[in-house]
Amino acid sequence: xxxxxxxxxxxLFLQLQKVVMEKLSDMVRQSGVELNTMESRIKSxxxxxxxxxxxxxxxxxxxxxxxxxxxxxxxxxxxxxDRIASMAEQLFEVDWPNSVxxxxxxxxxxxxxxxxxxxxxxxxxxxQDPQHPxxxxxxxxxxxxxxxxxxxxxxxxxxxxxxxxxxxMEYHRNLSRLAGLLELADNEFSxxxxxxSDYRRRMQSLVQSGKIEEVPLDAxxxxxxxxxxxxxxxxxxIAAITQAELHEDNMAKYVAVLRQLGMKTLGDVERMxxxxxxxxxxLALFQLGSTDIDILAxxxxxxxxxxxxxxxxxxxxPGLIQLFDTINGKLPQNETxxxxxxxxxxxxxxxxx
Numbered sequence: 001x002x003x004x005x006x007x008x009x010x011x012l013f014l015q016l017q018k019v020v021m022e023k024l025s026d027m028v029r030q031s032g033v034e035l036n037t038m039e040s041r042i043k044s045x046x047x048x049x050x051x052x053x054x055x056x057x058x059x060x061x062x063x064x065x066x067x068x069x070x071x072x073x074x075x076x077x078x079x080x081x082d083r084i085a086s087m088a089e090q091l092f093e094v095d096w097p098n099s100v101x102x103x104x105x106x107x108x109x110x111x112x113x114x115x116x117x118x119x120x121x122x123x124x125x126x127x128q129d130p131q132h133p134x135x136x137x138x139x140x141x142x143x144x145x146x147x148x149x150x151x152x153x154x155x156x157x158x159x160x161x162x163x164x165x166x167x168x169m170e171y172h173r174n175l176s177r178l179a180g181l182l183e184l185a186d187n188e189f190s191x192x193x194x195x196x197s198d199y200r201r202r203m204q205s206l207v208q209s210g211k212i213e214e215v216p217l218d219a220x221x222x223x224x225x226x227x228x229x230x231x232x233x234x235x236x237x238i239a240a241i242t243q244a245e246l247h248e249d250n251m252a253k254y255v256a257v258l259r260q261l262g263m264k265t266l267g268d269v270e271r272m273x274x275x276x277x278x279x280x281x282x283l284a285l286f287q288l289g290s291t292d293i294d295i296l297a298x299x300x301x302x303x304x305x306x307x308x309x310x311x312x313x314x315x316x317x318p319g320l321i322q323l324f325d326t327i328n329g330k331l332p333q334n335e336t337x338x339x340x341x342x343x344x345x346x347x348x349x350x351x352x353x
Contacts, residue, residue, distance in 0.1 A: 005062045006048055007343050008308050013042050013069050016135055020071055027087050028073070033080050036147040040071040063137060066098060066119045070141040074150045077190045081144045085116055088142055091122035095139060113155070115145030115230055148182045213267035222255050225266050234301035235276060238284040241336055242293050247296040253327050255308055260322065278313075279350040280304035303327070307341060311351060 012041050021040055028035055043051075048068065052059070059065055075081050088094070098119040106212035129135055145153070156175075206215050207224040215221050239246050263269050283304050303323075310319040328334060345351050 002052055002062055027091055031087060033083055035073060035075055043068045049296040065226050066139040067141040072143040073149055076147055078146055078186055079190055081116060081146055084116060086189045093123045095119040115143050115149050118142040148186050152182050175299055185312055217263050217265055217267045219255050226251055231301040235298055237281055238300050239296055241285055241288045244294050244296045246296055249299040251299055254302055257323055257326050261309055270335050271342055273305055276305050276308040279308045282348055292321055
């Protein structure tokens with residue numbers, strides 16, 4: 001009777017699957033949580049028949065079976081699993097007596113690596129189909145776990161591990177050790193992400209407060225530094241030569257350039273700018289003064305600062321080629337550009353001191 005009821009309600013479960021997955025997708029997209037996978041399935045007739053054969057006496061109707069439709073959200077970090085769970089609690093009606101956090105069920109010496117399982121319903125406030133009010137009565141399973149928890153679950157299923165009694169003790173010990181390593185890795189990934197986020201916030205705070213002397217030069221700190229518009233004054237001064245318009249450019253590529261030039265902190269970048277500001281402007285004046293160029297990249301100031309620094313420190317043409325290789329990629333014209341700049345700079349005072 002239950003199998004016949006299942007066959008008759010196939011379309012209903014398909015509709016439930018469509019609605020739930022759409023709501024979960026919207027929820028995840030709005031939250032900004034990055035998932036490894038989001039998947040769902042409707043239990044096959046063969047799988048349901050096996051379940052009924054094992055536990056059929058428990059169920060009086062199809063509504064008593066809570067996992068005919070199931071969805072699974074696999075995140076990368078433990079805290080993201082908790083965030084997803086919190087959002088799901090707000091989105092769906094959770095059947096708490098039948099939901100379980102298997103992550104909290106282990107004794108200190110027990111074996112297992114599990115996930116968070118909620119039994120849910122669609123609330124009418126979220127979705128309602130007047131032709132199928134039973135959609136709001138069907139319970140479904142929502143599993144939430146990390147990627148490593150999922151890996152362990154798949155391996156556990158693949159090798160057919162069931163219990164300590166069925167598995168020889170030798171294998172049981174090895175599996176327990178592996179489960180512990182996976183749990184440790186999960187925790188450490190979360191700790192590392194938290195530490196990196198804290199570091200970024202500290203560096204951003206130092207940059208924004210102007211305390212940049214000892215701030216290490218890296219992609220994150222340089223991005224924060226650019227927020228202060230440190231090259232804006234020089235850019236505007238250069239653009240004023242021909243009344244040019246400045247357009248946005250990718251400045252991140254200059255992190256590698258600055259490191260090649262020996263810059264280790266943002267303080268080093270500031271000193272490089274102070275030492276070369278006037279000469280960088282003079283170079284731009286020589287380059288643009290007889291032209292009518294009306295569009296310039298906002299990297300023009302920093303590029304000229306790097307050029308002057310290279311030439312003042314004896315880098316010559318090879319140093320300029322390396323600069324252009326880094327910011328433009330290795331192109332044949334980089335050598336030509338370097339030769340032209342060498343010729344231009346040879347006429348300026350900073351090369352003749």
